[in-house]
Amino acid sequence: MFDFDKIDKTIHEKGRLGIMTLLAVRTSWTFQDLKTELKMSDGNLITHLRTLHDAGMVAVTREILDRPQTSYSLTAKGRAAFQEYLVVLEQIITAGKPKP
Amino acid sequence: MQPQSEAEEHLRIIRSLMEKATIYRAVSAPGALAAGLTAVAVSSTGAYLTNPDIPAEDEIWWFFIPWLAVFAVMGAFNLWLLGRDDAQGGSKGGFHVSERMRTALRCMIPGLLAGGFCSLLQAEMEWATIVSLWVLLYGVSLLGTGLFAPKSIRVLGWAFFATGAALLVAGSTITASVANPLGIAHALMGATFGSYHIVYAICVWPRRANV
Numbered sequence: 001m002f003d004f005d006k007i008d009k010t011i012h013e014k015g016r017l018g019i020m021t022l023l024a025v026r027t028s029w030t031f032q033d034l035k036t037e038l039k040m041s042d043g044n045l046i047t048h049l050r051t052l053h054d055a056g057m058v059a060v061t062r063e064i065l066d067r068p069q070t071s072y073s074l075t076a077k078g079r080a081a082f083q084e085y086l087v088v089l090e091q092i093i094t095a096g097k098p099k100p
Numbered sequence: 101m102q103p104q105s106e107a108e109e110h111l112r113i114i115r116s117l118m119e120k121a122t123i124y125r126a127v128s129a130p131g132a133l134a135a136g137l138t139a140v141a142v143s144s145t146g147a148y149l150t151n152p153d154i155p156a157e158d159e160i161w162w163f164f165i166p167w168l169a170v171f172a173v174m175g176a177f178n179l180w181l182l183g184r185d186d187a188q189g190g191s192k193g194g195f196h197v198s199e200r201m202r203t204a205l206r207c208m209i210p211g212l213l214a215g216g217f218c219s220l221l222q223a224e225m226e227w228a229t230i231v232s233l234w235v236l237l238y239g240v241s242l243l244g245t246g247l248f249a250p251k252s253i254r255v256l257g258w259a260f261f262a263t264g265a266a267l268l269v270a271g272s273t274i275t276a277s278v279a280n281p282l283g284i285a286h287a288l289m290g291a292t293f294g295s296y297h298i299v300y301a302i303c304v305w306p307r308r309a310n311v
Contacts, residue, residue, distance in 0.1 A: 017110060021117045026199070033198050036186055037121060086114070089107045096104030 007092075010055045011085045015040060015048045020082050023058065023074040031070045057081055125253060126204040126245050127297075128185065129305045131178030135170075136297030142170055143290025150282040163227055163282055164219060167289060204245050211241025227285035229271045235292045236264025252304045256296060263292055 011020050018038045022029055029037075035045055049072060052058040057078030061071045074082065150162050180195065187196035215237035218230055239260030246254050267274070267288065278284045 012110070014110075014113060017113060018117055021114045022121050025118050025121045028199075030199065032187075032196050033200075036196065036198065037117075086111075089111055092103050092107040093111070096102070096107075 006088050008081055008085050008088075010051065010057065011081060013048075015044060016052055019045075019048055019052060019072075020057070020074070020078065020085075023072060024079065024082050028061070028071045028073045031072070034072065052078070122248055123250050124200040124204050124245070124248050125250055125304075126182070126201075126208060127242070127253060127256070127300070128178055128181040129301045131174070131181045132297040133301035133305075134177055135174040136294050136299075136301060138170055138174060139294035139297065140290045142166055143286045143294055146286030147280075147283040147290070150280060150286065152280050152282075154282060159227070159282060160222070163285060164222065168219075200248070203248070207244035208241040211237045211244055214240070226271065226281055228274055228281060228288060229268065231285050231288045231292075232264050232267035232271050234264075235260050235267060235288075238293070239264055250304075252300060256300045259296055260292065263296075267292075 011017055015038070018040075019034060022034060022037055031045070031049075034040075034049075035042065038045065040048075049058060049060075053060055055078075057075055059073050059075050059078075061073070063069050063071065146163065146166065154162055179201075182201055183195040183197055186198040186201060187194035215234045218233040218237065222230060239257050239262075242249070242253055242257030243261060246257065249257075274284060274288075
């Protein structure tokens with residue numbers, strides 16, 4: 001029987017899963033790019049990013065170029081957690097399949 | 101929801117987001133349609149109005165300047181469409197230059213600049229040869245985005261590349277066999293930049309939202 005407590009509850013939410021997926025694809029994403037890609041409201045995105053940041057999964061970089069810009073990237077902990085999460089998803093799917 | 105189907109659903113979300121995040125269409129369908137129709141209109145007008153009696157020093161006004169204007173206006177229009185789409189999927193208006201748009205521009209600009217520099221050789225080349233180089237190098241610039249472009253852009257890039265190469269080979273024959281070389285240069289612009297963009301726009305328009 002599969003132990004469902006193994007699932008990382010921080011990542012296992014569609015909004016945060018989307019953020020983690022995008023951050024896993026590319027090194028750094030600006031707030032606006034994340035918002036465009038995920039089609040989330042500012043408030044929703046900020047809340048999810050704060051949750052991930054508080055969990056130590058996402059690093060925040062603030063730069064002032066021609067205007068202030070905030071970028072987000074995965075921390076080593078976040079990357080490891082995301083990979084582990086994918087493994088757990090695969091295990092759930094495998095465990096649910098009927099054995100031959 | 102059953103844990104297994106929930107896990108499958110989450111894997112689907114991850115896969116589709118990863119695919120979507122790595123694909124970028126540098127030529128929008130409406131931008132291509134506008135560019136194609138404009139190119140056909142300018143080409144037809146140019147082919148109709150030009151004649152072999154136009155003095156060589158005036159040819160720049162009958163060919164290069166109008167097409168430079170078309171490139172500038174249509175390029176700016178396409179960029180505006182892409183930037184509008186990047187600003188919250190176009191739902192709130194505004195303009196945003198995304199990292200993917202910057203990357204696409206970095207990939208395309210060398211090919212486009214090379215095409216621009218070829219225009220400087222106008223004194224030593226026929227207009228049809230310059231058109232061949234423009235077509236070839238536009239194909240190169242589109243293919244430059246190939247790593248993250250959808251298949252339709254790569255097909256468009258190869259179509260321009262192959263046509264440009266073929267025109268370069270056949271260029272001198274074409275020019276020697278026609279009475280109005282300026283007219284044939286206009287016609288080539290319409291046949292390539294015009295018709296290819298229109299066909300591309302028609303092909304990708306209905307599927308645009310899914311890519």
